[in-house]
Amino acid sequence: PPPPGPPGGPGPAGLIPPPAGLRNPNNTLVDELEASFEACFASLVSQDYVNGTDQEEIRTGVDQCIQKFLDVARQTECFFLQKRLQLSVQKPEQVIKEDVSELRNELQRKEALIQKHLGKLRHWQQVLEDISVQHKKPAEIPQGPLAYLEQASANIPAPMKQT
Numbered sequence: 001p002p003p004p005g006p007p008g009g010p011g012p013a014g015l016i017p018p019p020a021g022l023r024n025p026n027n028t029l030v031d032e033l034e035a036s037f038e039a040c041f042a043s044l045v046s047q048d049y050v051n052g053t054d055q056e057e058i059r060t061g062v063d064q065c066i067q068k069f070l071d072v073a074r075q076t077e078c079f080f081l082q083k084r085l086q087l088s089v090q091k092p093e094q095v096i097k098e099d100v101s102e103l104r105n106e107l108q109r110k111e112a113l114i115q116k117h118l119g120k121l122r123h124w125q126q127v128l129e130d131i132s133v134q135h136k137k138p139a140e141i142p143q144g145p146l147a148y149l150e151q152a153s154a155n156i157p158a159p160m161k162q163t
Contacts, residue, residue, distance in 0.1 A: 029076045036069040 043065045088095045
């Protein structure tokens, strides 16, 4: 196991080494990522940005902050990918266990989705069946080519006699 870090530090020393060229060699990638994010946020809410004194200068400053954040994010991602590669070489069974676990979770999620859709399907099948039963009243539906005309004429009231 790695040796413990400095007192009050973020954990074991070397957990996330600082990227090359940083001002403070005690910073980790996580510290740098956090600082660059805060700088991005601060540049967006700074008074200069709100007042809009020099739009091009503000845009350049914001772009630089965002670019630094993205660079540190890529370095952080690279660090974790390297650790993942080391793990897969040193303990391949762990990677297989994680893959199996992910596949099981995906199967459970998909099974729940299938059950949800089956419930909806049963509901709509019942609705269609109910509608079908309401429209099929065989005793009331006349058969034959003139059935519709006979049914329509039966609903017409008889003429009244004039007195």
